[in-house]
Amino acid sequence: MKQPYLGKKVLKLRKAKGLTQTELVEKCGITIRTLQRIESGEVTPRAYTIKAISEVLDFDFFDSLNTNKLVRESNNMLYRLEQVYKYIIDLFNLKINTMRKLKILSIPVILICIVLMTVSYNANAQRRIHKKLIGTWQVVKIDNTENQTQEKFIDWISFEKEGTVQLGNHVTTKSGTWTYNESKSSIVIKIEKNPMTEFNITEFSKKNLTMENKENIMYLEKNK
Structure with a gap:
């Protein structure tokens, strides 16, 4: 990779200090061929070579190169933005x-x-x-015995618009909250001090709702 900026700077500083190429290489401990290639921008010297030249010419090339790089990157960014602007206007x-x-x-x-x-x-x-x-549902238990399906009433559960839920009848009622997770197609229910439970919906119609998790299955029937 060529580094013309570095070469021009070395050449300018060397002449400003009144040093010949021979005098500079003797002080830096490098070959005259290396210095000639650096000044002509043919090569980018190694870090220790740049450090040696910096000490003799009393100039921080590392800081200068970083600043120059930032300026180039900034100019490139401005150029790209200008091209995008022109493209949009033309569009x-x-x-x-x-x-x-x-x-x-x-x-x-x-x-x-x-x-x-x-x-x-x-x-x-x-x-x-x-x-x-939203509405009141009957929680039922499905028993399959002797090729017959029987439903056994367990409890009432009411889902309300405000995100609250009531479990039980008007005599013994437990309150809680519910949310519907669309991405998972699941209902998260929290009843009072009990842990929050998430049920995956496996069946959902106007009259019937089936929810299940790792522990159990809830069968719900809409109260008429």
């Missing part, structure tokens, strides 16, 4: 390549519409699930 100039530019401009519009439709659909889906879930 909205529909007098040239009208159809091609309209196609390009239509892509982000279509993507935005798709995103908005997806968000709206998910929000509506969640509202529909909430609407179906």
Whole structure:
């Protein structure tokens, strides 16, 4: 990798101090061929060579190179931003390549519409699930005995709009909270001081709801 800035700086400082190439290499402990290649920008010297030259010429090349690098990077960034700005301005100039530019401009519009439709659909889906879930349900136990399916009433559970839940009847009621996790299709229920429990929904209709976790399965029937 060539380093013309470093070479020009070494050459300028050497002459400013009135040193010949021979005098400088003797003080630095390097060969004259190495110095000639550095000054011509053919090579980037090793760190210890730069350090030796820095000490003789009394100049911090490392700090100077870092500053120069930052300036170059900043200029490159400004150039790229300018090119992007020109491209955007040209893109909205529909007098040239009208159809091609309209196609390009239509892509982000279509993507935005798709995103908005997806968000709206998910929000509506969640509202529909909430609407179906809110109300009083019977918790039943399903017993399969002798090829017969029997339902046994266990308790009442009521899901309310405010995110609260009531377990039991009007005589003995336990209160808690519930939330619906759309991404997991699950219901998280916390009853009073009991640990929070998350049930995965495996079946959900207007009249029936089946939820399960690692410990048990809850069968719910909507109260008429």
